Amino acid sequence: xxxxxxxxxxxxxFEWMDHIFMKNAFLxxxxxxPLFGLLSTMVVSNRMxxxxxxxxxxxxxxxxxxxxLGAVSPLASLIVFSLVFALLIxxxxxxxxxxxxxxxxxxxxxxxxLGLMLMSRGGGFNKFSSYxxxxxxxxxxxxxxxxxxxxxxxxxxxxxxxxxxxxxxVNAPFARSRGIMAFFTESLFAxxxxxxxxISIQWVGILIINSLLVLPxxxxxxxxxxxxxxxxxxxxxxxxxGITGLILAYYFNMAAGASIVVVASTVFFITWMLxxxxxx
Amino acid sequence: MKLFSDVNMHVHxxxxxxxxxxNGAGKSTLLNAILGEVPHTGNLHYVDAxxxxxxxxxxxxxxxxxxxxxxxxxxxxxxxxxxxxKRPVWLCxxxxxxxxxxxxxxxxxxxxxxxxxxxxxxxGELQRVLLALALDPMPDLLLLDxxxxxxxxxxxxxxxxxxxxxxxxxxxxxxxISHDLRLMAKHADQVVLMDHGIVTSGTPEEVFGNPRTxxxxxxxxxxxxxxxxx
Numbered sequence: 341x342x343x344x345x346x347x348x349x350x351x352x353x354f355e356w357m358d359h360i361f362m363k364n365a366f367l368x369x370x371x372x373x374p375l376f377g378l379l380s381t382m383v384v385s386n387r388m389x390x391x392x393x394x395x396x397x398x399x400x401x402x403x404x405x406x407x408x409l410g411a412v413s414p415l416a417s418l419i420v421f422s423l424v425f426a427l428l429i430x431x432x433x434x435x436x437x438x439x440x441x442x443x444x445x446x447x448x449x450x451x452x453x454l455g456l457m458l459m460s461r462g463g464g465f466n467k468f469s470s471y472x473x474x475x476x477x478x479x480x481x482x483x484x485x486x487x488x489x490x491x492x493x494x495x496x497x498x499x500x501x502x503x504x505x506x507x508x509x510v511n512a513p514f515a516r517s518r519g520i521m522a523f524f525t526e527s528l529f530a531x532x533x534x535x536x537x538x539i540s541i542q543w544v545g546i547l548i549i550n551s552l553l554v555l556p557x558x559x560x561x562x563x564x565x566x567x568x569x570x571x572x573x574x575x576x577x578x579x580x581x582g583i584t585g586l587i588l589a590y591y592f593n594m595a596a597g598a599s600i601v602v603v604a605s606t607v608f609f610i611t612w613m614l615x616x617x618x619x620x
Numbered sequence: 621m622k623l624f625s626d627v628n629m630h631v632h633x634x635x636x637x638x639x640x641x642x643n644g645a646g647k648s649t650l651l652n653a654i655l656g657e658v659p660h661t662g663n664l665h666y667v668d669a670x671x672x673x674x675x676x677x678x679x680x681x682x683x684x685x686x687x688x689x690x691x692x693x694x695x696x697x698x699x700x701x702x703x704x705x706k707r708p709v710w711l712c713x714x715x716x717x718x719x720x721x722x723x724x725x726x727x728x729x730x731x732x733x734x735x736x737x738x739x740x741x742x743x744g745e746l747q748r749v750l751l752a753l754a755l756d757p758m759p760d761l762l763l764l765d766x767x768x769x770x771x772x773x774x775x776x777x778x779x780x781x782x783x784x785x786x787x788x789x790x791x792x793x794x795x796x797i798s799h800d801l802r803l804m805a806k807h808a809d810q811v812v813l814m815d816h817g818i819v820t821s822g823t824p825e826e827v828f829g830n831p832r833t834x835x836x837x838x839x840x841x842x843x844x845x846x847x848x849x850x
Binding site for chain 2: 498500503504507509511513514516561565566567569570571
């Protein structure tokens with residue numbers, strides 16, 4: 341770890357890099373934002389923005405249950421709950437005639453309400469309020485190693501899953517005729533999203549986590565003409581916003597998660613204005 | 621929910637079987653049932669030249685309309701790579717694979733479209749690209765659900781010429797849902813009229829000459845005449 345810190349210090353000889361907490365936060369941003377950039381591409385292409393939003397809301401209940409159970413670590417409980425929550429929505433969506441947005445709306449509202457109910461029991465809601473806006477400056481080296489593991493696993497899963505997801509995003513019966521199992525593929529993607537949202541929610545915050553799953557790809561779609569450009573611009577936007585947002589947050593003493601999102605939306609509006617130059 | 625019943629038909633290699641019928645007759649559903657998308661009773665038998673049961677044939681499918689987002693950043697090359705390659709599309713493709721896709725597209729006179737976005741293709745171009753995709757790997761049975769709109773007349777003519785060539789060269793069975801009865805009369809070997817079941821089937825002359833066909837579809841008189849005059 342010391343080695344990594346000194347390398348960072350040499351590479352970025354700026355005042356904001358002098359602090360250990362900024363070095364940790366910087367590394368966390370480097371590990372988490374590319375994942376958001378990757379997953380974002382298919383969240384947007386498969387019109388799952390509302391679904392990913394519900395995952396953030398589901399975290400309310402996940403965190404509350406974790407605190408209630410006590411015995412297991414809060415993060416483990418959150419991940420397990422998010423997985424169950426995501427798979428349940430995907431299952432019911434695929435096995436009922438009710439439209440997807442209604443089902444997601446029902447689950448999302450239930451999870452928020454249940455979570456708030458459990459959290460507010462005995463007037464103890466305040467201790468959970470940090471989850472709402474997140475705090476990336478509180479990342480410690482142990483968190484970084486688990487983020488690194490998640491980073492590697494998600495990248496591998498993405499290589500395995502992406503082609504199927506892409507065909508599925510074009511047309512479901514067509515995907516089926518090419519031997520792609522829609523429900524299985526969708527469930528795997530939902531699980532990946534659930535895990536990434538669950539582990540990053542304490543750094544990014546419930547209120548804004550979904551914007552990181554929408555904005556990078558939304559910005560990329562304005563100017564990308566194929567999948568490679570889409571990925572490059574989406575990941576690039578996520579990382580650029582992450583780093584710029586972190587630095588802004590440091591100098592102006594603001595919430596880092598929110599600053600990151602504001603930078604990302606600025607990138608979106610810039611690419612939106614430029615879209616005519618790239619796409620004909 | 622029962623959409624149609626009593627559908628018995630034989631489809632032969634090297635033949636084009638056209639399915640016609642009014643809207644909501646169950647034509648597209650029949651193709652989806654063959655694909656296994658729609659639950660159904662009854663069996664599908666695939667038999668080779670010696671009358672032996674073969675397992676699962678390779679089925680190619682060209683959907684009627686792709687309800688995809690036209691702003692999606694997906695190129696023709698991307699969709700080929702996603703369907704045919706294990707390597708994720710966001711990595712670079714090999715030179716060899718690009719050659720394969722160019723050859724696939726050349727089969728339907730579309731090699732110049734390789735780097736175009738799917739959303740920027742015309743109806744006829746998209747149809748040919750999807751056909752090229754359905755032909756790799758070369759299928760034993762090709763299912764085509766023709767778009768109702770979006771393809772101009774010249775596009776249709778070109779498409780049928782490609783199909784004629786394929787049928788001869790590759791000896792595959794083709795089942796096609798069509799709305800263009802004139803082109804059907806010219807190109808199909810067998811025509812099946814569906815309306816919640818099979819109403820009648822046979823050669824184009826037989827089916828178009830059948831009074832039931834005229835009753836269901838309200839055929840223009842003179843269609844059968846045109847076929848004879850050809």
